[in-house]
Amino acid sequence: MPESKLNFDEVNEGDEAPVLTHELTRTDLVRYAGASGDFNPMHTDEVAAKEAGLPSVFGHGMFSAGLLARAITDWTGVGSVKRYKVRFTKQTWPGEKLTSSVTVTAKRKEEGENLLDLECSLANEGGEVKVAGEATVTAA
Amino acid sequence: MSDFSGWIGKPTGAHTVTVERGPVSNFATALTDESAIYHDASAARDAGFDNIPAPPTYPFAMQHWGTFDEDQPDDPTGGVNPMAEVLGELMSSGGLMLHGEQEFEFHKPLVVGQRLHHEGEVKDIYSKESKGKTMTFMVVEDRYTDDDGDPVVTSTMNLIHRA
Numbered sequence: 524m525p526e527s528k529l530n531f532d533e534v535n536e537g538d539e540a541p542v543l544t545h546e547l548t549r550t551d552l553v554r555y556a557g558a559s560g561d562f563n564p565m566h567t568d569e570v571a572a573k574e575a576g577l578p579s580v581f582g583h584g585m586f587s588a589g590l591l592a593r594a595i596t597d598w599t600g601v602g603s604v605k606r607y608k609v610r611f612t613k614q615t616w617p618g619e620k621l622t623s624s625v626t627v628t629a630k631r632k633e634e635g636e637n638l639l640d641l642e643c644s645l646a647n648e649g650g651e652v653k654v655a656g657e658a659t660v661t662a663a
Numbered sequence: 664m665s666d667f668s669g670w671i672g673k674p675t676g677a678h679t680v681t682v683e684r685g686p687v688s689n690f691a692t693a694l695t696d697e698s699a700i701y702h703d704a705s706a707a708r709d710a711g712f713d714n715i716p717a718p719p720t721y722p723f724a725m726q727h728w729g730t731f732d733e734d735q736p737d738d739p740t741g742g743v744n745p746m747a748e749v750l751g752e753l754m755s756s757g758g759l760m761l762h763g764e765q766e767f768e769f770h771k772p773l774v775v776g777q778r779l780h781h782e783g784e785v786k787d788i789y790s791k792e793s794k795g796k797t798m799t800f801m802v803v804e805d806r807y808t809d810d811d812g813d814p815v816v817t818s819t820m821n822l823i824h825r826a
Contacts, residue, residue, distance in 0.1 A: 551693075554692075558689050558724070559693070560726075584765075585724075588765060589694040592719040593696045601716060608764065610763065611763060
């Protein structure tokens with residue numbers, strides 16, 4: 524079975540994962556476009572984005588979702604995620620410093636598995652939430 | 664307003680997707696994830712995986728990789744893709760299309776070397792009035808099973824058209 528970094532008995536409701544911070548760059552967006560296949564020019568072409576009336580290119584929502592998933596798996600272990608659901612609330616912009624928040628909301632056992640429910644979000648320095656959601660992960 | 668309810672339950676497509684190491688490791692790198700498990704097959708095996716696993720959001724991207732022409736099943740849409748039809752009609756009168764929500768449910772580990780069989784389906788289409796705008800939601804479910812027929816991952820996308 525895959526890696527579970529957390530010991531179920533040692534985790535409590537309200538526990539928080541270490542905070543991940545990342546300053547978004549245009550290089551992130553170009554690299555994510557290539558890795559994901561999402562070449563919407565609003566994420567990679569500054570000229571096209573400005574012609575469309577935007578201040579600059581903006582981040583892929585799925586990049587934010589992926590970064591937030593990393594904040595989860597850094598703490599709970601790669602492969603521990605059973606379910607992950609996010610809502611996209613605001614666009615991200617190059618230069619913004621994105622910060623994760625991941626909190627345990629429930630502990631439960633289901634079909635012999637130790638499960639933790641998490642609430643998670645990614646916000647900028649001003650506290651504007653970009654992506655918010657929930658996850659269920661396994662614990663050892 | 665158009666009635667889109669006839670599209671609910673219709674197939675959006677079918678694919679055979681091979682999960683490849685290069686795209687998976689590169690996807691992890693693009694998400695700034697340097698965990699050895701995504702980059703070193705022996706580290707992945709030491710952690711209990713059959714092979715390098717994919718990051719949780721990889722299913723959203725994996726149809727861009729490893730959908731080889733010679734592997735593809737017949738198109739269940741009969742050439743009429745509900746997404747193109749519905750989104751095309753909504754956008755023909757303007758407005759804004761947004762990716763509202765995304766969900767992934769894993770039934771077993773998604774790892775390099777798997778060959779997955781994908782079926783997409785329109786799960787729901789509904790509208791709401793909000794602040795003088797019409798919001799139309801389209802929910803599409805993408806299910807992936809392995810060669811044994813076991814479910815591996817279900818990906819659910821909620822698109823929002825606002826006009």
